Amino acid sequence: ISLDDVRTENPAKDDNGLTFRALGQARQPAAHDYAADPLRPQFHYTPYQGWINDPNGLVQFGGRHHLFSQFYPDAPKWGPMHWAHADSPDAVHWRELPVALKPPPPATPADASGIFSGSAVDDDGMLTVAYTRFTDTAAHPGATPETVEIATSKDGVNFAPYDGNPVIAEPPPGSAAGFRDPYLFRDPTDDRWKLAVGSGDGGKGKIHLYASDDLKDWSYSGVLAGGDGTDGAMWECPALFRLGGKWVLLTSVNEGGKSVQQYAVGTYDGQKFTAEKRGVLDGGGDTYAGQVYADDRGRQLMTAWMSDWSAKEPTRVNGWAGAQTVTRELFLRRDGGLGARPVAEVAKLAKGDPVRVGAKTVTGDWRIGRGDTARLQAGIDLKRTGADVVKVRLHASPAEATELRYEKSSGTLTLDTTRSGYGTRDTYTTHAEPDADGVLRLDILVDRSSVEVFTGDGATLTARVYPRYAESTGVEFAATGGSLRLTGAKLTPLGSSWS
Numbered sequence: 313i314s315l316d317d318v319r320t321e322n323p324a325k326d327d328n329g330l331t332f333r334a335l336g337q338a339r340q341p342a343a344h345d346y347a348a349d350p351l352r353p354q355f356h357y358t359p360y361q362g363w364i365n366d367p368n369g370l371v372q373f374g375g376r377h378h379l380f381s382q383f384y385p386d387a388p389k390w391g392p393m394h395w396a397h398a399d400s401p402d403a404v405h406w407r408e409l410p411v412a413l414k415p416p417p418p419a420t421p422a423d424a425s426g427i428f429s430g431s432a433v434d435d436d437g438m439l440t441v442a443y444t445r446f447t448d449t450a451a452h453p454g455a456t457p458e459t460v461e462i463a464t465s466k467d468g469v470n471f472a473p474y475d476g477n478p479v480i481a482e483p484p485p486g487s488a489a490g491f492r493d494p495y496l497f498r499d500p501t502d503d504r505w506k507l508a509v510g511s512g513d514g515g516k517g518k519i520h521l522y523a524s525d526d527l528k529d530w531s532y533s534g535v536l537a538g539g540d541g542t543d544g545a546m547w548e549c550p551a552l553f554r555l556g557g558k559w560v561l562l563t564s565v566n567e568g569g570k571s572v573q574q575y576a577v578g579t580y581d582g583q584k585f586t587a588e589k590r591g592v593l594d595g596g597g598d599t600y601a602g603q604v605y606a607d608d609r610g611r612q613l614m615t616a617w618m619s620d621w622s623a624k625e626p627t628r629v630n631g632w633a634g635a636q637t638v639t640r641e642l643f644l645r646r647d648g649g650l651g652a653r654p655v656a657e658v659a660k661l662a663k664g665d666p667v668r669v670g671a672k673t674v675t676g677d678w679r680i681g682r683g684d685t686a687r688l689q690a691g692i693d694l695k696r697t698g699a700d701v702v703k704v705r706l707h708a709s710p711a712e713a714t715e716l717r718y719e720k721s722s723g724t725l726t727l728d729t730t731r732s733g734y735g736t737r738d739t740y741t742t743h744a745e746p747d748a749d750g751v752l753r754l755d756i757l758v759d760r761s762s763v764e765v766f767t768g769d770g771a772t773l774t775a776r777v778y779p780r781y782a783e784s785t786g787v788e789f790a791a792t793g794g795s796l797r798l799t800g801a802k803l804t805p806l807g808s809s810w811s
């Protein structure tokens with residue numbers, strides 16, 4: 313892309329008043345280039361330039377993990393969507409591949425038509441993706457705005473759209489509020505291909521279900537699941553999968569300036585999903601549009617967009633915006649809800665000597681070490697902790713910090729970004745229980761502009777944070793009104809996801 317294209321097709325300033333930095337030529341990401349950008353996460357997928365949102369097409373194909381992203385290469389803001397593409401041998405180290413799907417040439421300068429979110433399956437050695445073809449009706453009056461198309465690839469790199477597209481030419485009646493984000497899966501109840509499509513109608517979120525034997529010819533089987541209006545008017549980015557003897561339906565809702573991933577754990581009979589337990593996956597401000605795939609070890613893995621539609625995205629001044637979470641393994645929590653932990657392969661990112669401490673009593677503030685690309689694993693022995701509130705500070709300096717607080721009496725875990733630096737300032741809460749031995753286990757991934765918190769029982773809090781100062785790399789524990797008893801802690805420096 314040329315700079316002239318960027319300047320004529322995009323305003324110099326974005327909606328938040330930030331000035332877009334001039335963009336260079338598209339190129340392969342390299343660890344040393346990324347290391348020079350103080351706001352760029354080092355072990356998370358980010359676009360080399362431009363904008364990304366939802367992860368798409370997650371699949372293990374030919375042994376490699378594939379990650380596609382909603383992508384606009386020309387400026388660090390949402391625009392006509394492409395599918396960026398990366399793959400990985402281990403779900404934590406990435407290699408950029410050519411853009412997999414591109415939008416049609418625009419009919420007018422403002423034409424936002426593009427390739428919206430979708431998913432992938434391995435159809436006996438043929439990588440098949442299903443996606444929403446979005447047509448901007450302002451530029452194409454009378455067009456159907458959202459249809460389902462498929463494309464295939466033998467080599468996992470080059471994709472050919474199917475000649476017979478669209479495979480679903482229009483939404484079923486009564487789905488005016490949206491018809492997008494097809495999720496492909498092999499249904500074990502009848503051994504057929506299924507497609508779940510996000511929708512909404514009359515202020516109530518809804519998921520439509522289709523069935524096929526060849527991934528091309530689809531028949532409508534009805535509404536898979538629907539909400540009552542209190543849980544979103546439009547359910548985006550569905551994922552339906554088996555976990556621990558149950559079925560889980562994950563959907564994303566973006567309303568009133570808030571974006572959440574909501575889940576339901578329940579049963580599925582081949583046509584209808586029935587919820588038994590509902591909740592929010594990740595209480596933080598910055599996960600959305602998570603997609604789930606089973607790997608060859610039978611794990612259900614998820615990557616989500618590590619941002620949301622209300623995010624300030626200060627990295628735009630550096631020519632890019634958006635990141636994907638680390639790959640997470642999903643599991644059922646002790647209370648039957650949906651939980652997550654970092655995929656075990658995150659351990660392969662370790663680089664350099666960890667700081668290890670054994671059992672230790674902390675009173676006041678105590679710094680274990682420094683790191684802005686690091687993993688902190690710690691056990692807090694709640695039975696031997698006098699303080700009601702224990703704290704962990706990340707990206708900490710005297711001027712700022714991102715603070716995690718656990719209140720023993722209520723089990724409330726709070727992530728406070730009100731003193732984090734640039735970006736969204738807020739407090740996020742979730743509920744976490746200690747493990748059976750009374751120890752609250754924390755596993756925290758700190759990258760240059762993100763914090764991902766996981767507890768032993770599967771609670772998660774994720775937030776993008778943008779420290780202002782180079783000194784804000786402290787990792788500290790603190791206790792108020794009593795002591796904090798650590799069973800042990802380990803701070804491991806992590807390296808880059810890129811070679």
Ligand code: FRU
Pocket residue numbers: 365366382393428429444492493548549600601
């Ligand atoms: C979710 C979403 C999807 C859509 C895509 C467009 O974040 O709105 O529903 O397919 O983003 O980029």
